[in-house]
Amino acid sequence: MPFFRQLEPTREREGQKKKKCKTKWADDEDKPSTLIGLCLQSLAENMKEMWVKDYAQKYMDQYFFRYVMGPFSSLPGELLDELLCTLSSRNLLTRAALHLLLLPQLSCLSLSSACSLVNANLCSLIQIRCQNLQSLDLSGAQNISASVLCELLGSQRHLRFLSLAGTLCDQRVIRVVCRQCSKLKHLDVSRCLHLSPAGLLPLAYQEPPVMNPNTFSSLLALDIGLAEKERDAIAAVAFLLLSLSGLQRLAVEGLGQACVLIQNRQFEVTEEFTSREGVPHLKDMWAKRIQEGHLKDSSLLSADGEESFTLEGKIDECLSIEESHVDTSDTTEINEWTGTSGEGYTKDGGRSRDCNGRDSVTTSLKDVQGLSLETLEAVGKICPDLHVLSLDCLQSNSHNADNFEQATILARGLSRFSGQLHCLSLQFAGPLSDLVPALRASGSHLLSLTLEGIRADGHNPLLELIHACPRLNSLTIHLDPPSTNLNDDDDDEEEGEDEGLLSNLPCLPHLHSLTLNFSLDERQMKPALCWMSLKGVLWALLRGASLLRKLSLIAVPCRLDPVFRLVLNHPAKPLRALDSPPLHCLRSVSLNRSDITMETVVHIVNTCRRLSHLDLSGCWEMTLNNITKLQCKTKRRRHTLQITWT
Numbered sequence: 001m002p003f004f005r006q007l008e009p010t011r012e013r014e015g016q017k018k019k020k021c022k023t024k025w026a027d028d029e030d031k032p033s034t035l036i037g038l039c040l041q042s043l044a045e046n047m048k049e050m051w052v053k054d055y056a057q058k059y060m061d062q063y064f065f066r067y068v069m070g071p072f073s074s075l076p077g078e079l080l081d082e083l084l085c086t087l088s089s090r091n092l093l094t095r096a097a098l099h100l101l102l103l104p105q106l107s108c109l110s111l112s113s114a115c116s117l118v119n120a121n122l123c124s125l126i127q128i129r130c131q132n133l134q135s136l137d138l139s140g141a142q143n144i145s146a147s148v149l150c151e152l153l154g155s156q157r158h159l160r161f162l163s164l165a166g167t168l169c170d171q172r173v174i175r176v177v178c179r180q181c182s183k184l185k186h187l188d189v190s191r192c193l194h195l196s197p198a199g200l201l202p203l204a205y206q207e208p209p210v211m212n213p214n215t216f217s218s219l220l221a222l223d224i225g226l227a228e229k230e231r232d233a234i235a236a237v238a239f240l241l242l243s244l245s246g247l248q249r250l251a252v253e254g255l256g257q258a259c260v261l262i263q264n265r266q267f268e269v270t271e272e273f274t275s276r277e278g279v280p281h282l283k284d285m286w287a288k289r290i291q292e293g294h295l296k297d298s299s300l301l302s303a304d305g306e307e308s309f310t311l312e313g314k315i316d317e318c319l320s321i322e323e324s325h326v327d328t329s330d331t332t333e334i335n336e337w338t339g340t341s342g343e344g345y346t347k348d349g350g351r352s353r354d355c356n357g358r359d360s361v362t363t364s365l366k367d368v369q370g371l372s373l374e375t376l377e378a379v380g381k382i383c384p385d386l387h388v389l390s391l392d393c394l395q396s397n398s399h400n401a402d403n404f405e406q407a408t409i410l411a412r413g414l415s416r417f418s419g420q421l422h423c424l425s426l427q428f429a430g431p432l433s434d435l436v437p438a439l440r441a442s443g444s445h446l447l448s449l450t451l452e453g454i455r456a457d458g459h460n461p462l463l464e465l466i467h468a469c470p471r472l473n474s475l476t477i478h479l480d481p482p483s484t485n486l487n488d489d490d491d492d493e494e495e496g497e498d499e500g501l502l503s504n505l506p507c508l509p510h511l512h513s514l515t516l517n518f519s520l521d522e523r524q525m526k527p528a529l530c531w532m533s534l535k536g537v538l539w540a541l542l543r544g545a546s547l548l549r550k551l552s553l554i555a556v557p558c559r560l561d562p563v564f565r566l567v568l569n570h571p572a573k574p575l576r577a578l579d580s581p582p583l584h585c586l587r588s589v590s591l592n593r594s595d596i597t598m599e600t601v602v603h604i605v606n607t608c609r610r611l612s613h614l615d616l617s618g619c620w621e622m623t624l625n626n627i628t629k630l631q632c633k634t635k636r637r638r639h640t641l642q643i644t645w646t
Contacts, residue, residue: 040079044086052096060096070100077105088113095122102126108135112163115140123152135161139188142168146194150176157181163188165220171199178202186218190251196225197236197252198277204243205279218249222370234258235270235282241363241382242285249367251390256375259382262286262361289361367423373406376413386417390425394453403430407438414442425450431457432479436464443469454479456518458486462537466506470576475508475541476515481557486531499572505536507544507574514541514548520555526593526620531557535566539574542567546580552590560596568607583608593618598626605634605641615644 043051051071072080084101085108087093093114102109102125109130111118118141126133133156138144144152146168153162153173159181164173169192177184187203189195200221219240225233237258240250261270267283274281360381367388371379372395379386393406407430414421421442428435432454443449446469456479469475516538520527535558542548542563553560567582586608596619605611616622627645634641 036079040083040086043083044090044092047087047092047097048094052094052100055100056094056096060099072100073103075103075105077107080106081108084109093117098122099125102129104129104132106130107132109133110135110137111141112137112139115142115166119143120145120148123148127152127155131155132158134158137161137163138167139163139165140167142166144168146170146173149173153177154180157183159184161186164192165189166191168192168194170194171196171202174199175202175206178206183215185215186249187216188220189224190220190222192221192224193226195221197221197233197254198273199225200240200252201236201277201279204240207278215246216244217246218367219244219247219252220249220369221252223253230254231269232273234261235273238262238270238282239274239279239285242282242289242361245289245364247363247365249388250365251367251369253370255368256371256379259378260375263378263381286361369425373409373413376410377416380413380416384416385420387420388423389414389417389421392427394427394429403428403434406430407434410435411438411441414438417442419445421446423448425452427452429453429455431455432461432465433457436461436468439465439468444471446472448472448474450476452478456480456482456531458482459531459533459537463506463540466508466540470506470508471510472508473510474513475511476513476517478517478519481518481520481527481555482531484530486533499570502536502539502570502572503574505540505544505574507540507577509544509546509576509578511541511545511548513550514545515550515552515554516556517552517554518557520593526595526618527555527557529557529559529595532559534558535563538563539566539570543570543572543582544574544577546578546582547585548583549585550588551586552592553594554590555593556595558595560591560594561600564596564600564604568603584610586611588613590615591619592616593620595619595621597621598630601626601630602633605630609637611641613642613644617644617646619645 055070072083075083080101080103084093084106087097088110091113093111095117098111098114098117106129109126115138118138120143123144136156136159138149144167149164149167149169150173153159153176156162157180160183162177162181162184163186165188169189174189174195177187189200200219203216203219234254234257237252237254238261240247240252241255241258241262261267261282265283265286267281267286270282362381363383364385365383366385368379368383368386369390371389371391373391373393376391391410393410406428410426410428414424418441422445424442424446426435428451432451435451435454439446439449443465449469449472454477518527534556538553538556538558538560542551543566573579583604584607587610589604589608589611592615596616598621601614601616601622605614616627622645627643631641631643634643
């Protein structure tokens with residue numbers, strides 16, 4: 001295998017148009033659906049024994065090559081990206097493979113699944129060879145210092161996506177990113193303990209200015225600066241909100257409190273912080289935003305006497321930021337904006353008026369995380385266009401308020417976003433029935449719902465949840481099992497079920513992922529089977545979701561044998577269910593610590609022909625002999641089945 005410095009590209013090669021060869025994989029199946037996909041899979045599986053063997057044995061630890069001319073040097077960038085993704089997803093990425101695949105045509109590099117391989121030498125190779133990267137993910141790389149990160153990022157002028165989550169990133173790295181990565185749109189620095197919220201200020205302000213801060217559209221910075229003063233953190237987030245008017249996504253602690261600060265104009269408490277950090281005062285930043293809003297309004301009014309197309313052009317320009325991020329596949333749903341009576345706001349994160357007629361500032365944020373219940377109202381006023389919301393009600397300061405009062409506040413706050421929320425994540429320490437009004441207020445257009453800390457209190461609230469959120473394609477619920485016995489249905493045979501009663505149960509026909517995780521003490525071998533009536537709800541969810549691909553039923557407090565017999569054998573269908581066979585799209589099933597027998601597992605495997613992963617960990621009815629026989633039966637399947645059992 002010859003190794004030498006790579007030749008400069010010729011004019012003929014530069015003039016050739018790159019063909020986009022995007023391999024289509026068959027929806028998480030192990031088998032690729034195209035010849036290109038099959039070739040990439042073969043390359044990945046034989047990487048260690050064939051493609052990198054000679055290099056690893058003779059050259060890797062002997063020399064430091066600035067460039068390598070090897071088996072992949074002529075591979076198009078798109079296929080090189082896909083090959084790296086395939087190696088990462090199968091945990092086949094090695095140091096030798098990286099050395100051969102770090103090539104100039106690479107545009108996307110993700111090392112989050114192989115972060116232990118990332119060191120100073122590897123970063124030096126990336127810096128030398130890969131200067132056209134548009135996406136770089138170094139999440140979890142703890143073996144490289146902030147100085148190494150600065151050197152690496154100083155060479156990446158084309159980056160649009162950068163993830164440094166869980167690294168040793170500090171404010172020096174942020175300054176380099178601001179100076180050198182002028183095209184950056186997304187930045188993730190979550191879990192960077194050496195970076196404080198104040199360390200994010202260079203993203204919004206530097207002297208002299210070296211970058212347009214409005215280019216940032218996404219910033220994730222959760223769990224940073226653990227020793228930072230809370231007041232300083234809130235001031236830093238407020239400064240980011242007032243400065244980065246183009247932000248669409250923001251995840252940082254103190255976001256809700258910063259919205260309260262801006263809404264109440266309590267800027268005097270931040271003057272010490274802004275003076276210490278050498279940035280403009282928040283009251284000046286707020287006044288600047290208000291003035292920009294006035295100028296925009298006056299420019300629109302001054303065009304009233306001009307030709308109509310000129311006015312339309314100005315309006316289009318004002319709305320361009322917002323419209324550029326609208327999903328064209330669901331435009332009619334996203335455009336159903338709602339607001340509180342007497343309040344107005346602009347779509348581009350500009351100026352609005354509150355209920356008292358005073359000027360107020362709004363942002364363009366669509367996705368926020370790190371909120372508490374007390375700040376929800378202020379967030380709704382400052383961020384009126386939210387589509388994605390993550391809310392922790394466990395952080396509530398209203399210790400005297402019971403769960404019902406908190407749920408009432410939550411329903412009132414979420415009603416502001418009625419018809420526009422697409423993804424909702426809630427942590428709530430109360431019964432599910434208390435959350436139903438809040439879900440009714442906001443769930444009609446929800447596509448993804450995650451609930452944590454919920455207490456189960458019967459199957460009716462679950463059915464009401466399904467009614468309130470009919471468009472869900474992802475549902476995740478972590479809940480405590482019932483504290484009392486709810487066995488009001490002792491007939492476990494599907495022949496005894498009333499077909500008319502089953503047909504009237506609601507379902508989620510577009511559901512792709514379902515997780516029901518019941519909490520269980522680690523000292524318990526199995527959960528108490530105290531909720532046999534859950535069988536009907538599980539049947540409605542599983543039988544009605546014919547597009548379901550991922551299913552997790554963890555420590556379920558009822559027997560699963562009658563559930564799956566009912567799903568796979570009974571002819572009834574719930575309301576609005578698609579006319580498709582049950583579970584025919586299922587790819588992954590996890591039944592950890594649940595009551596299920598080998599007979600039912602075999603029935604599931606024989607029916608779900610596309611199943612590629614089955615987790616039976618902690619299922620006490622399973623034995624080693626059962627698992628061995630099941631593995632032998634599945635060897636002849638078209639789709640390889642990976643079985644996990646302990």
